[in-house]
Amino acid sequence: MLLDRDIKxxxxxxxxLMEGDVLIKVSAGSDKVSGDMLALVDELASMSSRIAIEKAELPRTPSFSIRRAGEDQGITFAGIPLGHEFNSLxxxxxQVSGRAPKAEQKIIDQIKALKGKYHFETYISLSCHICPEIVQALNLMSVLNPDVTHVMVDGAVFQEEVQAKDVMAVPVVYLNGEFFSSGRMSxxxxxxxxxDGSDVSEFEEKEPFDILVVGGGPAGASAAIYxxxxxxxxxxxAERFGGQVKDTLGIENFITVRYTEGPKLAASLEEHVKEYPVDVMKLQRGRRLEKKELIEVELENGAVLKSKAVILSTGARWRNIGVPGEAEFKNKGVAYCPHCDGPIFKGKRVAVIGGGNSGIEAAIDLAGIVEHVTVLEFMPELKADVVLQKRLFSLPNVTVLNNVQTKEITGTGKVDGLSYIDRSTEAVHHLELEGxxxxxxxxxxxxxxxxxxxxxxxxxxxVDNRGATNIPGVFAAGDCTNSPYKQIIIAMGSGANAALGAFEYLIRN
Ligand SMILES: Cc1cc2nc3c(=O)[nH]c(=O)nc-3n(C[C@H](O)[C@H](O)[C@H](O)COP(=O)(O)OP(=O)(O)OC[C@H]3O[C@@H](n4cnc5c(N)ncnc54)[C@H](O)[C@@H]3O)c2cc1C
Known part of the structure; x- marks a missing residue:
């Protein structure tokens, strides 16, 4: 049995909740994954009289497509959508059965209005927690518009295809056979x-705000609600609503919530903000701020928003190491998210640069998947917590290099190695590896x-203890500030603090 009792x-x-009949067309061979896939669809059919199964030949085996009875296209899964893709299934x-999707009407209208034929293929790994967002978005598009089709491809099952396309990070999307995007996308x-971007004039016509928040992570969401x-x-x-939370897998220290996952918390943040009359401007980046009579924030699309007070909550992003090869081989062997991209390096050799908590957690995680992990730490000793170090040193396939400086990531088309300098001898060494x-x-x-x-x-x-910056009326909160600790609950608290500080400023002025 593929599904345990709770999941079943x-x-x-x-x-x-299914509203109509669906047909699952299954293309299976004699391999183990095909066997598991057949078991899964049989279990599904045994649980609902609305689901029928038919054997078929689809472009990929093993795969199955879910379609409305009588229609010749649907949503296709190549591989078994369990793990993080279970919700996508x-x-x-x-949705194929006819149940209305939970999407804004504006989005539904945009999807229905798309002209032309769009065939999307998304390469994922089942342990990638950021992949379902794009899989579900493209599935929804294919349900709403008959000219859009979508196949989710599990890279672990279709390894030859993944290698031929040099896919080394997930999710990666191809549109009509051409590379379309890599990484998270809403x-x-x-x-x-x-x-189908938004119109600049829509922004220019906006009345000045009392409080304008720039940044839609936990700090910004909390500031907007307050x-x-x-x-x-x-x-x-907000350029990306949810911020770093969207990149986070398990969250266990958000007090009163024993365990949650980043994408879920990010969706709740947005839902909570939308409970209030807040003008949410997504996919927009601030590029200039100036204090005139009002505070002006210019967006990257050229529009200028005005407000009596502004709260900056633009958070933080992964630091680049800035050596030759890093930018060139990004997603071609250079990666930043071990949860997402680890499985792609199954059986291969990888390096982890950074011996702090996040680096050592990544090395422990990767050691269970890859052939060998080399950790490179610039300082003479690892900075990670001792418990993590103990766990790391208990693993047989990990080497730790302290006091070394990464010089270059090498390769042709994709990563084939890494050069580093031993800081005690200044000798340069080269490691052969794939990630x-x-x-x-x-x-x-x-x-x-x-x-x-x-x-x-x-x-x-x-910022001061009210979140105020040196510019009257401009406040800041969260990871973009000099707050000593960077955590979700701290960012939310500081967002609330800055909103109250800004409100007090408005009353006094
Ligand atoms: C992998 C990972 C795991 C983590 N795990 C945990 C954990 O378990 N528990 C915990 O408490 N914390 C965890 N953290 C830390 C936590 O996610 C951050 O402290 C928190 O998200 C900071 O919130 P923020 O709102 O300040 O910034 P962010 O979450 O970084 O949000 C910034 C927002 O600003 C937007 N933005 C950026 N620039 C611009 C611009 N120019 N114009 C407009 N918008 C812009 C972004 O798109 C985003 O919406 C983790 C972080 C990472 C990366």
């Missing part, structure tokens, strides 16, 4: 990339504020 119980409740069954981003609850005109500009994971900390997203607000030598915005 959950699934049978979901399947009761459930949603596909419900449905709005896909539509924008297909040429501001809106004061009954004042609130807006939030390099870079985990050397975070850098604040504040470059665009150069000269506009005071920042410290790390680029963090300097």
């Amino acid at each position: 119980e959950q699934l049978s409740q979901y399947l009761q 459930v949603l596909a069954l419900l 449905i709005e981003e896909i539509l924008a990339k297909l040429g 501001a809106a609850r004061k009954g004042i005109r609130t807006g939030i500009v 390099v994971f870079i985990l050397i900390g975070l850098v604040p997203n504040t470059e665009w504020l150069e000269g506009a607000v005071e920042r410290n030598r790390f680029g963090e915005i300097v």
Whole structure:
């Protein structure tokens, strides 16, 4: 039995929500994955009279497509959508059966209005927690528009295909046979990339805000909610709603919630903000801030938003190491997310650059998948917690190199090695390997504020205990500030603090 009892119980409740009949066409061979796939679809059919199965020859084996009875196309899964893709399977069954998707009407209209033929293929790994977002977005698009088709391909099952396409990070999307995107993408981003972006005039016409929040992670979401609850005109500009939380797998320290996962918490953040009359402007980046009579924030699309007070909450991103080869081989062997991309390096040799907690956690995680892990730490000793180090040193396939400096990531077309300098002897060595994971900390997203607000030598915005910056009316919160600790609960607290500080400023001025 492929599904355990709990999952089966959950699934049978979901399947009761199906509104029409669906046909699952299955293309199976005699291999183990085909056998498991047949077992899965048989189990599905045994749980709902609305599901019928038919053997077929699809372009990939093993694969199956879920379609409405009588229609000749549907959502296809090449491989078995369990692991993080289980929800994608459930949603596909419900949506194909006719159940209305939970999407904004504006998005549904944009999808239906797409002209032309779009055949998407998404390469994923079942342990990739950021992959379901794009799989579900493209599945939804194919349910709503008959000119859009989508296949999810499990890279672990279709290894030859993955190697032929040099896919070394997931998710990677191909459109009509051509590379389309790699990495996380929301449905709005896909539509924008297909040429359905928003109109600049829509922004130019906006009345000034009382509080404008820039950044939609935990700090920004919390600031927007606290501001809106004061009954004042609130807006939030966010390049990616959810911020780093979207990149996080398990979260166990968000107090009162014993365990949750990043994408789920990110979706709840957005839902909570939308409970209030907040003007949410997604997929927009601030590129300039200037204090005039009001505070002006210029967006990358050229529009200028005005507000009486602004809260900056643009968070942080992975730090690059800045050696030759890093940019060139990004997603071609250079990776930043071990949870997502680890399985692609199954049986291969990888390096982890960075001996702090995130680097050592990654090395432990990867050691269970890959042939060998080499950890490179710049300082003479690892900086990670002792418990993590103990666990690391108990593993047979890990080598730790302390006091070394990465010089270059080498390769042709994709990574084939890494050169480093032994800092004690200055000798240069070369390691042959297929993957390099870079985990050397975070850098604040504040470059665009150069000269506009005071920042410290790390680029963090300097704030006082009310979240105020050196510019009257400009506040900041979360990981983009000089707050000593960077955590979700701290970012949320500081967002609330900055919103209350900004509200007090508005009353006094
Ligand atoms: C892999 C990983 C695991 C983690 N695990 C945990 C954990 O288990 N528990 C925990 O408490 N913390 C964890 N953290 C830390 C936590 O995610 C951060 O502290 C928190 O997300 C910071 O929130 P923030 O709102 O300040 O910034 P972010 O989450 O970084 O959000 C920044 C927001 O600003 C937007 N933005 C950036 N630049 C611009 C611009 N110019 N214009 C407009 N918008 C912009 C971004 O798109 C995003 O919406 C983890 C972080 C990572 C990377």
